[in-house]
Amino acid sequence: MPAPTHFTFNPIGIVHSCYKEKFGIPRQPGLVTESTASIELLPPFNRLDTLDGLEDFSHIWVQFVFHATMKENWKAKVRPPRLGGKEKMGVFATRATHRPNPIGLSVIKLGKIHQQKSKIFIELLGADLLDGTPVLDIKPYIPYADSIPNAQGGFAPLPDNTTQVVFSSLAKTQCDQYQSLHKRDIQTLIKQVIEQDPRPSYLQQKEGKEHGIILWDLNIRWRAHPEYFEVLHIEPTQ
Ligand code: SAM
Secondary structure, three states, X not given: OOOOOOOOOOOOEEEEEOEXXXXXXXXXXXXXXXXXXXXXXXXXXXXXXXXXXXXXXOEEEEEEEOOOOOOOOOOOEEOOHHHOOOOOEEHHHXXXXXXXXXXXXXXXXXXXXXXXXOEEEEEEEOOOOOOOOEEEEEEEOOHHHHOOOOOOOOOOOOOOOOOEEEEOHHHHHHHHHHHHHHOOOHHHHHHHHHHOOOOOHHHHOOOOOEEEEEEOOEEEEEEEOOOEXXXXXXXEOO
């Protein structure tokens, strides 16, 4: 039987995430452990029996659509941020968001599964997903098959360099206030996000420039100094 040449997949869920825009999202899952997100199962998949047994796994594979960039063109060769934007690699040798089929794949630590009326949520810890991301599939991570301890990491070995992040006294006070109101460790989240240096390579030359990152309902204002990053202040987005 000839295989079909076009496929239609319906999202089984949608992501709710602390990342409200692309800038600041870590380049892979697990790097920002303080980030929290959830997948809300969409009808007709919002049934607890679809998840029976999943709670015994510590991690899941999440297949999703790069919905925020899917209308933009893909290129055969791309500049991975890990190479400082200086070298090009084949699109299929990278995890670039702009690809012929805009599908992403992340292995993510599983949190609690809970139900609120007819809605079912799967909590995710350390995700690299934008708020509103459509989810195509969820599968358990199976260590004996999925973990290959001696695998080669090509041009993307484990990142080992993080930059020190300091908070101004104003930013520190604002974080403390937010933390006591919302019961979220916003200061650790901000630190983990910024220490990865989320700036694209063309902005990394511009020291002293002020940047903004939206996390939850906050705009985090920060600046890159030669040796460290400084969180200046935080302000509500609305
Ligand atoms: N772990 C996934 C993979 O390997 O397929 C994603 C890797 S991709 C390099 C990570 C980046 O995808 C993030 O830094 C963020 O900017 C971007 N991203 C996350 N969710 C997205 C979405 N729904 N649409 C477009 N870009 C998204």
